């Protein structure tokens with residue numbers, strides 16, 4: 001199912017939070033490395049939410065969206081949010097090689113985000129190889145995929161399936177437990193990062209893959225976003241420093257599972273923040289409604305990234 | 315005119331040339347194994363130095379070797395007794411063993427180059443630390459710091475390294491720390507696939523030591539030795555023999571085993587199975603260290619005189635040869651310990667036996683094509699036994715099969731997008747079915763629907 005047919009696309013608060021975190025993270029790294037004139041490559045669908053953020057937060061003008069579906073392509077062209085957004089007809093696997101060969105963009109840093117709804121599979125694996133081996137120096141590369149168990153066969157088959165997908169980095173004695181909820185999502189995230197690193201190290205390029213992003217979020221199915229930069233040798237340490245300090249928010253330990261709040265609820269909570277002591281259930285009840293502790297904690301942590309309802313245009 | 319015969323044409327090598335030469339033909343992995351070999355030699359000596367036969371039950375569980383690999387540093391440390399100061403002064407750091415040097419009993423080390431070559435391969439800033447039990451029973455410590463760049467730049471004739479005092483540690487053993495890693499080491503250690511493959515290699519090449527309790531840790535993960543197993547049943551029994559031989563007058567003991575480790579594949583076309591036939595083929599160990607694993611090449615002998623080339627059809631077979639000698643120089647080792655010396659006499663005579671055994675297996679895999687169901691049934695009934703428990707038997711036994719003429723087959727080959735194939739595999743009950751199995755099952759399914767019983 002293509003994502004433009006998914007219901008309530010704009011009402012996925014966890015996804016929205018995740019996206020904000022990632023773009024803010026990329027902005028910090030771009031500033032630190034003084035990168036400019038970047039190119040954004042993504043799967044804009046008909047919503048182009050990530051393209052809007054790439055333009056607003058990263059100041060990127062040249063943006064390319066890939067769309068394989070006929071109707072999706074017509075709709076995408078109609079919905080392209082800026083004059084500088086180009087929509088290319090074709091699958092990522094067919095389109096990426098053309099883009100990588102395009103002399104107008106292939107010397108500039110890219111931000112590529114392959115944001116899929118489905119599980120990690122052979123198609124994504126090929127795209128990852130292609131990108132990691134060929135994307136210009138100092139590009140950022142992110143993938144998002146579905147981490148629900150059933151995308152990877154049943155419990156018994158899963159370790160072998162995962163070995164097939166991620167290759168040598170997966171130990172021969174991978175346990176079934178690591179391939180089950182709740183650990184599976186972290187297992188997959190870890191192997192996806194390892195896979196990207198090993199593709200970069202095995203190829204002939206001088207850039208190393210430095211991972212910066214590892215986020216699990218959940219609106220419906222658990223989703224994993226991982227990524228990093230193909231760092232020229234002299235930039236490796238700068239990236240590691242920036243992505244290793246306490247203020248770096250693209251590697252949260254816990255799953256981002258944001259509550260679906262009404263506008264009134266969100267505004268009521270927001271009015272209590274920022275606060276020295278963390279919000280608790282009593283505070284919420286005093287305000288006149290109620291939430292689970294985990295929901296309160298997540299909201300407090302991410303209220304600045306929580307979608308504003310005025311933004312439904314995206 | 316001056317006296318020409320009093321002059322000498324200088325021939326001593328530059329250090330730089332020498333270092334380039336010795337590090338050239340060895341891989342990073344094999345260099346690391348060289349350092350592990352040294353720790354194991356020290357442990358083996360502590361455990362009494364005797365032949366590493368399959369039946370031997372030396373307990374190595376007191377010994378531990380720990381490796382850490384990061385993009386900035388490599389370390390290996392052991393608690394295997396350490397090297398003595400005398401050894402460091404006279405032998406350990408010289409390039410190549412002196413003829414006078416006593417031969418360690420049943421060791422892996424023999425050439426006197428491994429440690430030096432390994433540290434040069436790894437980095438530019440090296441510190442070898444050792445703590446050993448002094449003559450009076452108390453701990454003594456020293457270190458040999460090597461700044462490779464300075465050492466190379468120093469043109470004076472002396473090649474010696476300084477020895478310095480060092481802090482006392484809690485264990486007797488050697489620690490080697492390498493900083494300022496070479497570019498290949500840096501890249502490899504940042505590559506999770508490299509590290510995982512190194513673990514696999516250690517699990518395989520030291521499986522005989524790990525099976526005797528030795529502990530090896532790579533980056534906080536303890537390595538579990540690979541199990542070499544052969545199948546046994548009424549119909550199947552592996553060969554297991556042992557004999558003595560001589561290499562340049564030195565005695566060498568040989569043990570040889572071989573048989574079915576897993577049923578051969580149904581199809582000879584390479585399929586999508588992840589593991590394929592990686593485990594199968596010939597293994598050779600020298601004083602316990604596996605130096606050749608799962609060989610399917612002419613080094614074992616495949617494709618040489620009177621011995622067919624390896625073919626996927628032969629998968630399922632494993633053969634093992636263990637050579638041991640108190641004088642390691644008599645073993646068919648290469649300097650990198652990653653292969654066997656094919657010119658060795660003991661190896662050449664072993665090869666004849668290896669060939670004969672392989673050929674019996676080859677004949678079986680040919681025959682089973684004509685009695686596939688029966689063969690599969692019998693193969694499935696066999697159970698895996700660790701090689702040390704395989705009974706002594708002068709020849710391999712394989713089932714005799716009721717060979718029937720097969721109907722003429724039609725071979726089918728077609729391509730579909732891999733995602734659809736995987737989806738169908740999942741619907742048929744197992745996402746990991748081989749493409750071939752998916753093909754056969756969909757054929758059977760359709761046949762049943764459209765043709766049914768005749």
Ligand SMILES: Nc1ncnc2c1ncn2[C@@H]1O[C@H](COP(=O)(O)OP(=O)(O)OP(=O)(O)O)[C@@H](O)[C@H]1O
Pocket residue numbers: 348351352353356392394395396397401405406407411422423424425426427428429430487488
């Ligand atoms: N971990 C260790 N514990 C005790 N002694 C050691 C250790 N590592 C090295 N040595 C000493 O250093 C010597 C030199 O090691 P090196 O690996 O260079 O050569 P070798 O092991 O003798 O031969 P080869 O080149 O075949 O490995 C060893 O023979 C051993 O005496």
Ligand SMILES: [Mg+2]
Pocket residue numbers: 348351352422423424427428429
């Ligand atoms: Mg050695």
